Amino acid sequence: MKKNIEQIVFSNRQVQIINVCIKLIADGGIQNLTTKHIAEQVGVSEPALYRHFKNKLDILKAILDEFKYTSQKEIMQINNSTENSLEKLKKIFFKRIETFCIKPELSTVIFSEEIFQNEEILSEKVMEIMQLHQQMILKILIEAQEKNEVKNNIPAEHLSILIMGSLRLLVTRWRMTKFTFDLDAKSKELWNSIELLIKE
């Protein structure tokens, strides 16, 4: 919010590599992300990867930058709309769900902070992404409480943890059951319950 959103431009090949990497991590964890596997999946030789990224670390950075950029844009857009606060929260909630429905592998990568804890620079980026969401949701929740759209007797921070925590856990369960249930439907039901609970 403080920093400007940096426009990121990736070449087609870079985007392809990023997506292949997300899939590889989703499939077999960070240990599955080897240059050999990436090259195989992309359909080029290993050295070719180095034309597009300086090294493996740079690919991981790119994954996070891409995600950060996209979700930042989405969140901003929702926040700048004229809807009421509760509606904004709902939109953010479902935007995330939508992202994962479209690209399920992403959920594995984004919610596995462990993957990026090896490198200072990566774990910082993960923190940034988490805070980005958290602060925006907190801000909107406080607005909502001020406008009496949401209960006042619960600290906004706790509401934020409840909402995002349950979103994360639902997605985690979806992922662990190999995406076998309908995340879209389940998340709508969950949101209804959340609304019921937090609304004044």
Add this chain to the structure above:
Amino acid sequence: MKKNIEQIVFSNRQVQIINVCIKLIADGGIQNLTTKHIAEQVGVSEPALYRHFKNKLDILKAILDEFKYTSQKEIMQINNSTENSLEKLKKIFFKRIETFCIKPELSTVIFSEEIFQNEEILSEKVMEIMQLHQQMILKILIEAQEKNEVKNNIPAEHLSILIMGSLRLLVTRWRMTKFTFDLDAKSKELWNSIELLIKE
């Protein structure tokens, strides 16, 4: 619940190795868990490890088995007490928090399902552990609803996701901020809010 709890006995050395491994994973992710590092931290040569575990996979299995065994015991004990249902939930909630306060590294390992997704047998164990908790909490929540200790207009499953999801997210934030805030205090506040929300 269906299966009997299997008693697991690990030698001193095995327990030491298990703990070293948990620390290594917490420090630098699964990629940091190499036989070289384990041996260094334990203070023996690499081959010596193979006297105590068949191979690396067996150590990871042991970590999960240990945790499963311990939390199963705790949960059973709480469930068999004569307290009311809400009190039981609270006890389970704080028991988990306590476990992580005592051994913070464990939180990294236990909530990073990604670590274990490489191997079928490990991800199955992770699923078992998750289901163990989930099912017990669900059961207690339903009892609580029947006894009107907890709101009836929200599906128990959603309440379960809210409770466990927020617990997980709080712990995750604690971990990502390098254990710099007082988890014990924060969790108590969070629980108060949860109670406020879900009580009739």
Add this chain to the structure above:
Amino acid sequence: MKKNIEQIVFSNRQVQIINVCIKLIADGGIQNLTTKHIAEQVGVSEPALYRHFKNKLDILKAILDEFKYTSQKEIMQINNSTENSLEKLKKIFFKRIETFCIKPELSTVIFSEEIFQNEEILSEKVMEIMQLHQQMILKILIEAQEKNEVKNNIPAEHLSILIMGSLRLLVTRWRMTKFTFDLDAKSKELWNSIELLIKE
């Protein structure tokens, strides 16, 4: 005879590796065939070997395939000639001797079935090679008996064992005396005796 001869193409490096391996086995047995030694003798690093063969087993397979292919070709060629049967036998006999004279190390590898008994797939290949020779020699011997070139009162199978057995033992002695006698000369003398014995 039933199956077609499969053309095998090995790169220069592959051929070099194969030959180095044959030498290493001849020098110090299968226990001497380590990736370290192979790499040293080839003059590359150990990992480089894996660019040319999937693993060590594949190198051993290649050794046998190469030999099988070569001797199959030779035998076929001799068999398809218009010479009389005894002459064919002689040609096959001396062809094998010639092969070993040119590449003495090969004798160690080829007659040491023990080397390959570790792996099902290798011992099968060894069997194939043995049967290939045996069946052809048997066929020619039976023809020879029918044409009265060779004694009829001895089963062809026994003659085959006598011929191939003595060839093998002569080569084994040559090998065990570190190739110090003139195999070429000795084998000619031996063949004369064999002819004297088996001719009508």
Add this chain to the structure above:
Amino acid sequence: MKKNIEQIVFSNRQVQIINVCIKLIADGGIQNLTTKHIAEQVGVSEPALYRHFKNKLDILKAILDEFKYTSQKEIMQINNSTENSLEKLKKIFFKRIETFCIKPELSTVIFSEEIFQNEEILSEKVMEIMQLHQQMILKILIEAQEKNEVKNNIPAEHLSILIMGSLRLLVTRWRMTKFTFDLDAKSKELWNSIELLIKE
């Protein structure tokens, strides 16, 4: 013949270890002969083996010494009998077959000179054993030729190669077909053919 036969005394445990080793080599080649496997099969711990043999090399020496001692005794006995020369040859021939019939694994070890070529001291012992047999057979063959029991127009050395070579090959085939044919019967038939060929 020149040297005296050295009496060798092995303890029960030593004999057990020797036999286990022979089986292990027969089963999976020299690479299968590890202290771990030996200990497992004997039913003791690895260090216990070192109470009975100085090291692994000493076990291999013992295998060869045992075999040498036994066959030396047998051969001497046969040679000292009053039978005619051809009969002696036959006895030696069948004595070896009998040995293998009783202890099939031995055939793998004894005819796989490659196993012992790693160590000078072992390959020397193998040579000694081979020469022991060869020289005795040669001596008897020459006697037989002098007494006109056997053809004179073939060098005794060639007859020796034919006899021992075919014995070896028959046994090798028996071994490679996993001892599935009746070696005893087949060897009798083979000997008949040999006699037919070499008798005057």
Add this chain to the structure above:
DNA sequence: TATGAATGAGTCTTCATTCAT
């Protein structure tokens, strides 16, 4: 832009052997 060949550093694991008990 791409690749075939290569490699130093490191992976997990097994080897024969020793030592204190």
Add this chain to the structure above:
DNA sequence: AATGAATGAAGACTCATTCAT
């Protein structure tokens, strides 16, 4: 006579990366 614990050396193989073409 035997073992539990340990280890230096070595085993096969993989890693990310470089370089010449």
